[in-house]
Amino acid sequence: MHNxxxxxxxxxxxxxxxxxxxxxAWSLPESLVDAVIGDLEExxxxxxxxxQASIVLQYWYWQQALNLAYRFMPTTQRGLIMFILSLVVFLxxxxxxxxxxxxxxxxxxxxSAMLVFPPAIFFAIAATSWQDFLFAFGCxxxxxGEFCExxxxxxxxxxxxxxxxxxxCGGITTLIGWVAMASNIRAEEFSSVIGPAFxxxxxxxxxxxxxxxxxxxxxxxIASKMLN
Amino acid sequence: MQEKYLGxxxxxxxxxxxxxxxxxYGVSIRELLIDAIGRxxxxxxxxxxxxxxxxxxxxxxxxxxxxxxxGGRAKKFYAVSGQGKQALNRSKNALETLWQxxxxxxxxxxx
Numbered sequence: 001m002h003n004x005x006x007x008x009x010x011x012x013x014x015x016x017x018x019x020x021x022x023x024x025a026w027s028l029p030e031s032l033v034d035a036v037i038g039d040l041e042e043x044x045x046x047x048x049x050x051x052q053a054s055i056v057l058q059y060w061y062w063q064q065a066l067n068l069a070y071r072f073m074p075t076t077q078r079g080l081i082m083f084i085l086s087l088v089v090f091l092x093x094x095x096x097x098x099x100x101x102x103x104x105x106x107x108x109x110x111x112s113a114m115l116v117f118p119p120a121i122f123f124a125i126a127a128t129s130w131q132d133f134l135f136a137f138g139c140x141x142x143x144x145g146e147f148c149e150x151x152x153x154x155x156x157x158x159x160x161x162x163x164x165x166x167x168x169c170g171g172i173t174t175l176i177g178w179v180a181m182a183s184n185i186r187a188e189e190f191s192s193v194i195g196p197a198f199x200x201x202x203x204x205x206x207x208x209x210x211x212x213x214x215x216x217x218x219x220x221x222i223a224s225k226m227l228n
Numbered sequence: 229m230q231e232k233y234l235g236x237x238x239x240x241x242x243x244x245x246x247x248x249x250x251x252x253y254g255v256s257i258r259e260l261l262i263d264a265i266g267r268x269x270x271x272x273x274x275x276x277x278x279x280x281x282x283x284x285x286x287x288x289x290x291x292x293x294x295x296x297x298x299g300g301r302a303k304k305f306y307a308v309s310g311q312g313k314q315a316l317n318r319s320k321n322a323l324e325t326l327w328q329x330x331x332x333x334x335x336x337x338x339x
Binding site: 042 | 253254258270271272275279291294298299302303
């Protein structure tokens with residue numbers, strides 16, 4: 001007969017298990033969370049009392065946790081998986097389109113990105129709050145129905161402000177770029193300068209449109225949660 | 229009503245629950261399957277089957293009390309419902325009917 005008193009666990013062991021338990025709490029149906037984690041804890045303790053090495057036990061615990069997450073996620077996190085898949089497909093198609101049309105590096109410009117992303121995030125936080133901003137992302141990735149209507153409305157507002165601000169910032173900075181181009185360009189260098197300058201100036205609008213599209217999908221995901 | 233047929237693992241789990249009577253929960257079911265038939269199933273495989281059987285109405289479940297050695301988590305006890313017992317009987321009868329007149333020689337196992 002084995003001793004049923006829990007053994008003292010080292011800190012890193014407890015942390016590793018806590019992480020695995022978080023994954024389980026996220027991926028399992030609510031009705032199973034306690035039963036499954038309890039079963040894993042009980043079996044872990046039994047194996048520990050049988051003298052199995054800590055590393056073996058950690059490996060076993062994570063193996064079981066990942067197996068459970070893999071089996072239950074398609075049902076409990078279906079919406080999130082579809083959201084991530086749609087983003088991956090969209091980004092892959094975008095990169096494919098960029099690679100087919102021109103050099104991919106032609107679409108990457110750090111100053112243009114700095115003119116769109118930080119202001120959009122800043123405006124979204126200013127219009128709501130830092131807590132609401134972080135909460136909105138949690139609301140999109142969580143599949144469990146623990147959010148009240150007010151929280152969903154606020155989260156939807158975060159994505160609405162973020163998307164709209166991004167596209168407005170992109171549009172305005174594109175116009176600024178055109179004004180700068182028009183006021184500085186001379187007739188003799190027109191044909192050699194206009195192409196690259198125009199391409200760079202329109203990148204901000206492009207970045208803004210991408211953010212808007214992703215925010216639109218996130219908004220619709222929250223809207224469907226409100227209907228449910 | 230359409231008859232419910234059970235898979236091999238489903239039958240094993242339900243029979244284990246019947247054997248364990250009032251003490252049928254995740255850990256005890258896994259232990260019994262290891263001891264009785266030497267099948268070490270993952271916790272994931274067991275719980276997906278238990279969930280499926282419960283959704284089909286072949287199992288019922290009840291929550292136990294929180295226990296310290298389980299990290300303060302409660303056990304979930306399972307029992308076979310009337311429908312479940314009927315389904316088990318049907319599967320047993322079907323297998324017995326099909327096995328009638330068949331005798332496998334030991335050699336045939338290695339053929």
